[in-house]
Amino acid sequence: MNQNLLSAQDYTDEQTFALEQQKLFSNTWHFCGLAEDLSQPNEYLTVQAGNNNLLVYRNEQGELNALHNICRHRGMQLVEGKGKLKRTISCPYHDWTYSQTGELKSMPKQKQDFEGIDKKCLSLKQAQAGIWRGMIWVHPDPKAIALAEFFAPMNQHLAPYEVEQLIEAKDYVIEETIHANWKLVVENYIDHYHLAQLHAGTLAMYDHHQAEFGFAGEHFYFWEPLTKDYHTDIAKNSPYPMLMDKDDMRLGAWVPMLFPCIGLAETESSWSVFQIIPLAVNKTKVVIRSKVKDCSMMEYLKQASSSYSYWQRKVKGKYQSYDETHALGSGDFMKEDIYVCEHLQKSLASPYFEFGPSASHGELPIREFQKRVLTWRS
Ligand code: FES
Ligand SMILES: [Fe+2]
Known part of the structure; x- marks a missing residue:
């Protein structure tokens, strides 16, 4: 006789759920909408992919991109929901400001409080986005298996x-x-x-x-x-x-x-x-x-x-x-x-x-x- 491979606990245990969020949902391609949801330059949406908060958007040239939606200062979420990005992305907490490609551009009181800081090391972390079969997908890891290959x-x-x-x-x-x-x-x-x-x-x-x-x-x-x-x-x-x-x-x-x-x-x-x-x-x-x-x-x-x-x-x-x-x-x-x-x-x-x-x-x-x-x- 064939048996199920999971136990009742696999469906009821909080720790198992947390483990799945960490190991599975944080490490795979995540559906985030239909291609028409992001049809114009600067349009964005945010998604939770396992433990990752991601920002998926079209840049000013209309290309699809994805960044981790967490500030490099203390981790505040940068933007929420969906909408249109401005030319820069500013954190609501202490106003660290990034370009649309994720480079850190400015911060309040840089000279007094962050003397010698190398802003180049504090870009937003990159993720990976793509379109397959009319759907938008995002992966938290920019080096992960390519979308087309995953679904090939x-x-x-x-x-x-x-x-x-x-x-x-x-x-x-x-x-x-x-x-x-x-x-x-x-x-x-x-x-x-x-x-x-x-x-x-x-x-x-x-x-x-x-x-x-x-x-x-x-x-x-x-x-x-x-x-x-x-x-x-x-x-x-x-x-x-x-x-x-x-x-x-x-x-x-x-x-x-x-x-x-x-x-x-x-x-x-x-x-x-x-x-x-x-x-x-x-x-x-x-x-x-x-x-x-x-x-x-x-x-x-x-x-x-x-x-x-x-x-x-x-x-x-x-x-x-x-x-x-x-x-x-x-x-x-x-x-x-x-x-x-x-x-x-x-x-x-x-x-x-x-x-x-x-x-x-x-x-x-x-x-x-x-x-x-x-x-x-x-
Ligand atoms: S957490 Fe973003 S500026 Fe402080
Ligand atoms: Fe059914």
């Missing part, structure tokens, strides 16, 4: 369209706080075994038995085709204008999990990034941003009305005897997943809890993910 093994496992050419559906940003450890959320995302069970009524348009999945480098890849029934009338029943040709044999969903915890859902008609943000050992935030075809509102309305009756018929809750206010009666696969993750977390605290055997095929991704977490953490 995944390039053959993604949908055959250009994410950059889609437009964001800004009214459909989803934010959820889940009372569960971040690894339970990841494991649920990559668990093939539950798709035909928990989501029997909500993801019935994909043929889970034909799914192809595995790991490429650190990352999980996954593809499954549409069911025959859905494929036959896809041009009519797609909820949004299609991103692929209706006769394309690969029509389906690419649903990778980029290590450690950025999921993508690249389907025949929409693209989403599923950002998993660990807040505490038992609390995780999820932010989902989606993109669709860049076309007229008319085309959207036409597609929505032609597919309406199909979706009314097709999507059902797990238990139809439950009403819609219950996750298992909601007909919403995200609610089903959250319901499960929160109950798993609760069970981990029980002295009677022990992990049962792990499905050799359908839960292989979970064990492979756990292996990687253990390697990074050590």
Whole structure:
């Protein structure tokens, strides 16, 4: 029998959470938004990547850069949130002032208080930023593996369209706080075994038995085709204008999990990034941003009305005897997943809890993910 590689403690222990922040999240590529979030010169955003506070910005020439967002004097955060940088970056605490490239330019009372100081040794520390598949990524270490190299093994496992050419559906940003450890959320995302069970009524348009999945480098890849029934009338029943040709044999969903915890859902008609943000050992935030075809509102309305009756018929809750206010009666696969993750977390605290055997095929991704977490953490 196959067994899980992590123990209940790995999901409940504060020290383990701190160790993951230090070893894993502080040392890898970190998602920080869609490319269009920083489209103009001087625009910036700040992100927490593990224990690192980072500033990602476009300089005056429009090039993407990243610096550690901590002052070289006593470590005060320099800028917060997002916005537009001025020509210089000034620390709010004692007004040490840096150029946009991070060189220390001036400080109050330099002559009296810092005689002989070599400002060249006190530049802001560099980080590394880049764009991959229409998303902005940052790494705290400027010498770390290049972004393109880190994701190279995944390039053959993604949908055959250009994410950059889609437009964001800004009214459909989803934010959820889940009372569960971040690894339970990841494991649920990559668990093939539950798709035909928990989501029997909500993801019935994909043929889970034909799914192809595995790991490429650190990352999980996954593809499954549409069911025959859905494929036959896809041009009519797609909820949004299609991103692929209706006769394309690969029509389906690419649903990778980029290590450690950025999921993508690249389907025949929409693209989403599923950002998993660990807040505490038992609390995780999820932010989902989606993109669709860049076309007229008319085309959207036409597609929505032609597919309406199909979706009314097709999507059902797990238990139809439950009403819609219950996750298992909601007909919403995200609610089903959250319901499960929160109950798993609760069970981990029980002295009677022990992990049962792990499905050799359908839960292989979970064990492979756990292996990687253990390697990074050590
Ligand atoms: S901490 Fe920034 S100037 Fe003192
Ligand atoms: Fe799920």
